[in-house]
Amino acid sequence: TELFSVRQIRKMLFFSFFKTLVGKEVVVELKNDLSICGTLHSVDQYLNMKLLDISVTDPDRFPHMLSVKNCFIRGSVVRYVHLPSEHVDTQLLQDATRKEIAANKK
Amino acid sequence: GVAMASALADPYLPGAISLFEQLDKHLIVVLRDGRKLIGYLRSIDQFANLVLDEVVERTYIQKYYSEISHGILLIRGENVVLAGELDDTIETGQIKVSIDELHKIEQSLEQSSSEGPMSSLTKDDLQPMDEAY
Numbered sequence: 001t002e003l004f005s006v007r008q009i010r011k012m013l014f015f016s017f018f019k020t021l022v023g024k025e026v027v028v029e030l031k032n033d034l035s036i037c038g039t040l041h042s043v044d045q046y047l048n049m050k051l052l053d054i055s056v057t058d059p060d061r062f063p064h065m066l067s068v069k070n071c072f073i074r075g076s077v078v079r080y081v082h083l084p085s086e087h088v089d090t091q092l093l094q095d096a097t098r099k100e101i102a103a104n105k106k
Numbered sequence: 107g108v109a110m111a112s113a114l115a116d117p118y119l120p121g122a123i124s125l126f127e128q129l130d131k132h133l134i135v136v137l138r139d140g141r142k143l144i145g146y147l148r149s150i151d152q153f154a155n156l157v158l159d160e161v162v163e164r165t166y167i168q169k170y171y172s173e174i175s176h177g178i179l180l181i182r183g184e185n186v187v188l189a190g191e192l193d194d195t196i197e198t199g200q201i202k203v204s205i206d207e208l209h210k211i212e213q214s215l216e217q218s219s220s221e222g223p224m225s226s227l228t229k230d231d232l233q234p235m236d237e238a239y
Contacts, residue, residue, distance in 0.1 A: 032140070032187060042124050048154065050124045054190075063166045064134060064142045066198040068190030072124050074154055077138070077187045 013100050017093065018043040018081075027057070027082035028073055034062055036071070047075035125150045128191060133158070136187040142166070143179065144192065154183035165208060167215065169200050172208040 022040050028049065029035045035058070038051030050072050056065045128147050135143045135156065142165075145158035161176040203211070 030187060032136075032138070034187075036188075044124060048124055060168075063169065063171075063198075063200065064136070064164065065190065066200070067192050067194070067196045068134060069193050069196075071188050071190035072128065072154075073188045074183070074186050076184070 012045070013096060014047060015043065015045045017096075018047065018049070021083065021087060024084055024087050026051070026084070028078055029080040029082065030073070030077050031079045032077070034058075034065075036065075036073070038070075041070070044075075047078065049073045049075070049078075049081075125154065125156075125189065128189065132192045132194065134164075134190045134192050135181065136190075137181070137185045138187055139185070143176070143181070144173075145176075145179070147189070148178075151183075154186050154189075156181045156183070156186065156189070166200075167208055167212050170203050170208055170211055171200055172203055172205045174205065 018040070022042065024040055025037065026040050027035055027037045028051065034056065036051060036054050036056055038054035041050040041052045043049050050070065052070045054065070054068060054071055056062050059066065125147070129150070131147055133145065133147050135145075135158065137143065141163060143158060143161050143163055145161035147156060148159045149157035158179050158181060161179045162173040163176055164171050164173050
């Protein structure tokens with residue numbers, strides 16, 4: 001049985017990609033200019049993320065984050081995810097992208 | 107408990123599982139309009155709509171903050187930026203003040219910034235450039 005619609009399969013690529021980064025340290029820059037560094041704990045198909053052991057790059061500007069160690073970030077508010085280049089296989093990503101586009105054309 | 111867990115693990119309810127572990131925890135929820143709401147997470151759904159209990163809205167000015175109580179709130183998920191687990195054991199050095207006091211602190215900061223950093227200097231304080239060499 002089809003668990004996901006075709007539209008959802010098309011969005012799986014980055015979901016699958018982020019799953020490979022679970023356990024790695026990333027910096028998430030939000031649309032409100034807050035940047036959060038932390039270990040990626042989990043991600044879902046909306047690219048919502050949960051980060052552990054977080055630190056904020058500008059704590060004076062964002063004092064409310066001082067008592068926070070883990071947080072859930074809604075995917076819709078993310079501007080960038082800064083990735084550790086040693087954990088990203090760009091060749092694999094390109095191949096996966098081409099495959100997915102080819103699969104969607106059918 | 108268990109029924110809820112298996113319902114949320116269903117692929118048609120994704121996103122909820124990340125928040126599922128935060129149920130009944132003390133959270134700070136940051137909203138898109140910049141507000142910070144602190145409360146206990148009682149309910150969630152796949153849109154990250156939240157029901158928060160014993161809510162206080164906290165406003166920060168530097169290391170000072172004040173709080174306004176709101177009781178129980180339902181927050182529409184689209185307004186949520188992040189939901190952070192509050193570690194009450196961490197010493198922040200932040201000082202809680204009343205709403206009026208925070209307003210005064212804010213006003214005094216605005217006054218000193220509008221006068222400018224050089225406002226307390228007189229022309230006798232300023233040395234002509236060539237004398238420095």
